[in-house]
Amino acid sequence: MDETHTDDTLREEIEQQVHDETLIEGATDFDSDYPIVIEGLRNSFGSQNVHEDLSLKVKRGEILGVVGGSGTGKSVLMRSIIGLQIPDAGTIKVFGRSITEAEPDEEIGVRSRWGVLFQGGALFSTLTVGENVEVPIKQFYPEISEELRQEIARYKVVLSGLPEEAASKYPAELSGGMKKRAGLARALAIDPALLFLDEPTAGLDPVGAAKFDELTRELTDTLGLTVFLITHDLDTLYAICDRVAVLADKKVIAVGTIPELLETDHPWIQEYFNGPRSRAASESHDRSEHKLKNNASEAGTQSGAKREAMSDVDTDDGAQDLAAKSKAIDNDAS
Ligand SMILES: Nc1ncnc2c1ncn2[C@@H]1O[C@H](COP(=O)(O)OP(=O)(O)OP(=O)(O)O)[C@@H](O)[C@H]1O
Numbered sequence: 001m002d003e004t005h006t007d008d009t010l011r012e013e014i015e016q017q018v019h020d021e022t023l024i025e026g027a028t029d030f031d032s033d034y035p036i037v038i039e040g041l042r043n044s045f046g047s048q049n050v051h052e053d054l055s056l057k058v059k060r061g062e063i064l065g066v067v068g069g070s071g072t073g074k075s076v077l078m079r080s081i082i083g084l085q086i087p088d089a090g091t092i093k094v095f096g097r098s099i100t101e102a103e104p105d106e107e108i109g110v111r112s113r114w115g116v117l118f119q120g121g122a123l124f125s126t127l128t129v130g131e132n133v134e135v136p137i138k139q140f141y142p143e144i145s146e147e148l149r150q151e152i153a154r155y156k157v158v159l160s161g162l163p164e165e166a167a168s169k170y171p172a173e174l175s176g177g178m179k180k181r182a183g184l185a186r187a188l189a190i191d192p193a194l195l196f197l198d199e200p201t202a203g204l205d206p207v208g209a210a211k212f213d214e215l216t217r218e219l220t221d222t223l224g225l226t227v228f229l230i231t232h233d234l235d236t237l238y239a240i241c242d243r244v245a246v247l248a249d250k251k252v253i254a255v256g257t258i259p260e261l262l263e264t265d266h267p268w269i270q271e272y273f274n275g276p277r278s279r280a281a282s283e284s285h286d287r288s289e290h291k292l293k294n295n296a297s298e299a300g301t302q303s304g305a306k307r308e309a310m311s312d313v314d315t316d317d318g319a320q321d322l323a324a325k326s327k328a329i330d331n332d333a334s
């Protein structure tokens, strides 16, 4: 207990220091319901048009699920938003700052406000997990001392549900599920306001995937994140996404809650959400919600019941709990 208390105090101190040292001018006073606004986006590779007149607004504080068939341009869309893919036309604004007009290396004050978990992880294989997490800290906040940087990295590793010892391991020494968490730790390294997750649960077993979802939801709520979450995982959509954007025909053809999407008559949406896999995910979600209600009325505490209903694991708060949960995904495929 004392140890936990010390850890908590240390974390609070580190967080305070990070915030004191890293306030971004002009970014903290942003007051909009839409931190990401995309209009008229066009992306092409040679003669292949991937996006044509694509528009999308991401709401502050939401987890937006992004779905679409393979190759419809979900990853390209994410890369455009974070400035790695220069579009042929259109505008992308993040926290009111234009990404499309900025040079890749230009200091526009918002690059340090997002964290990214790339499809496939993209960890540096020659660096330990801790060093991987340190990379963005060093890049954006070189003035932070090495000691504090290492401390922050260890904290993010634990926050992402890995045991602290994982910080000194190399990616090759981790299971697939642990790699995802290491990638998440790096994405959270610089206390982002926006989190981009590209297929975070791909390759995880269903239990590991549900736990990763639960962690994403918890972090979103406790850290006040806005999340752009690309996924093929129907369980993820039902369990944690506030809204879902559907990519098809080179654009976002619809965005809304799943019941709202079901009211549209686009064939891909109908096939996707009315297919057998979607039905199974929906029914499983309904059962969880049912269990949640029962547990809540029995225990009188809804949040505890919800976590239990969603994951069927015992719950207790804090990073110790998250670290314990990560053990369950040790056997995931990579
Ligand atoms: N750097 C690139 N050069 C050429 N073509 C590319 C490049 N990046 C993506 N593409 C093409 O753009 C299209 C969209 O790719 P993208 O990776 O965004 O698909 P996706 O929706 O993320 O698919 P998946 O669900 O399989 O991850 C694909 O046809 C792909 O081949």
Ligand SMILES: [Mg+2]
Pocket (backbone or CB within 6 Å): 074, 075, 076, 119, 198
């Ligand atoms: Mg992709």
